Each structure stands twice: as structure tokens, then as C-alpha cells.
Amino acid sequence: MSLPSTFDRDISRRIKDLRDALDITPDELAKRVGCTPEEITNYESGSGEVPVSYLYALAKATGVDLTALITGSEAKLHQYCLVKKNQGLAVTRRKAYKYQALAYRFNRPSMEPFLVTVPPREREELEFNHHAGEEFIYLLEGRLELLLGKDVVVMNPHDSLYFSSTIPHAMRGLDGKEALFLDVIN
Template sequence: MEQYKDIAPRLIGLREGIGWTPGEMADLLGVSEETVTGYESGAMEIPVGYMLDVSRLCRVDLTTLISGREPHLKSYSLVRKEEGFSVDRRADYDYKSLGYKFAGRQMEPFLICVPPKGGDDMVETAHRGQEFIYVLEGRLEIRMAGEPLIVEAGDSLYFNSETPHALRGLDGKEVKFLDVIL
């Protein structure tokens, strides 16, 4: 789980820098203390929704939390094809942040590639905010609170991110989509 080891110390540093205990942080985020300490240990997958909640609560840019580097552009940010910042937070998805250069973002745009997998291998996640998905290539199954939805190239879905959701590519192929988290 190497990809979490770089983010975990930044989570601890933010929490301790503000002066919160793991229990206080858990209460503020609406999660268990075990969840906070698990993510801070670097041994558990850290969902992007959790990192987004921490960055908002601690008033730190998500790019800084993930990469340790500060974004610096305030008027606009142009990210060329294949230049997105890789977010190595899940072993099974390929995340590229498309807004990582812009300071003070109100949304988090990602280009995500999800591989095909069996229905039993889908892992639900939920986090605060809202989410918008626009499929570019392939067919995506999104389970929303256990209900399967099939989203194809050109289709979009806007939803409350607190609704448990899980994703997988269909037809034995990877699916590529834009995902904007608010």
C-alpha cells in the first residue's frame, strides 16, 4: 500500500498542527476515530472524498494534501492532454487531477480510468458533497445504494456523494470518464 505512505504523514501533520486529537478530527469529519487513525497509519486506502473533507476542514488545498506541493495559479489553469497530476490513492483506479495547478478551487475535476471487474469486486464509497460523472469511453456500471446504473459514452450522472456508490468497467474493457467533485 505504498501510495498511502506519503499522504498519511501530511494527514497527521495537519491534524496535529491545528491541535486536534484523532477523536476530535473524527467528530468533525463524521467518521470513527479508528477511521482517522487507520488512514493516518498509511496502511489503509484513503478515499478521495475523505481527503477532500480533510482539505476543506483544515483549509488546505487538496493538491497540497496529496502531493505536498502548493498550487499557485489564481486566474486560470491550463492542463494539456496527458499532463494531469496522477493521484495514486487507489490501486484499481487511475486518477488524474485536472485542476491541481489552480489555487482555491471550489471543485475537484478528475480524469478517471476504471478497469473491468466482477460485480462482487466492487467496493462502495461515500463522502460529503456532490459529484458529476461524464463518460468519455466505454460503459460504466455505477451502483447507487446497491442499484446498478449503466452509463455509456456521452451519458452523465449528477448525484449526492453521500449515497454509497461503486464503479466498474463493463464488457471486459476499461472505462474513461470525467469526475467532478464539489
């Protein structure tokens, strides 16, 4: 396991500072965001990575802009936000996937779109995640296998999937190749 980066530690500090500023206990926040108090304490410790799904749930539960949690400064645009090809905000929150935030310049969006790249891996290597809300995936390239609880879903380019993010889920690229998809979290 690699040591957390300065980026990881900065995010951990910001989320702890936010909870302290709002005078919310880990137990209270856990109820709001749909995780355990232990997970919150772990995320705030700076000892590991913080999942994008947690950051999104935290932003939504506290009314703070997701971009502010990630970068330390709030997005400014209110009318529209154009992000050119390959110009999304790189969010290296989960080592298993590569994220690009696509609405990071828009102030307090009601949903968060990401461009996500998932590498191929063995099923035994998968890490399950769950969080409050719903998720929409539109597969652009490659083939993607999603484990949703006990179900297995295989997606091909231009397939889409909408699901409750409370279901434990994990994913991997198939055929020895990465899968690229549009992911919208709400």
C-alpha cells in the same frame, strides 16, 4: 494486499501532521469530514491507501489545498489552470481506479475535477465508498456500471450523473473494457 508505497506513507504523514497542527482529535475531524474516527486513524497510520474522496473532504474541512495534501507543496495559480492532454497529476489513491487531478495547479479550487479510469471487474470485487459532498460524472469512453446504494445505474458515452456522495457507491467498467470519465467532486 500490497505494501503501501512511499507516496502513500508521505500522504498519511501529511494528513496526521495537519490534524496535529490544528489540534483536532480524530473524533472532531470525523464529524467535519463525514467518516468514522477509526477510518481517520487508519488513513493516518500509513498502512494502506487513502481515498481521494477523503483527501478532498479533509482539504475542504480544514481549508488546506488538496494539492498540498497530495504533493507536499501548494498550488500557485489563481487566475486559471491549463492542463494539457495526459498531463494531469497522477493520483494513485485507490488501487481500484486510476485518477488524474485536473486542477492541481490552481490554488484552492472550489471543486475538484478528475479524469478517472475504471477497469472491468466482477461485481463481487467492488469496494463501496462514501464521503461528504456531491459528485458529477460525465462518461467519455466505455460503459460504466455504478452501484448507488441499492440502485444500479449503467452509463453509456456522453451520459452524465449527479449524485450525493454520501450514498455508498462503487463502479466498474463493463463489456470487459475500461471506462473513462470526467469526475467533479464538490
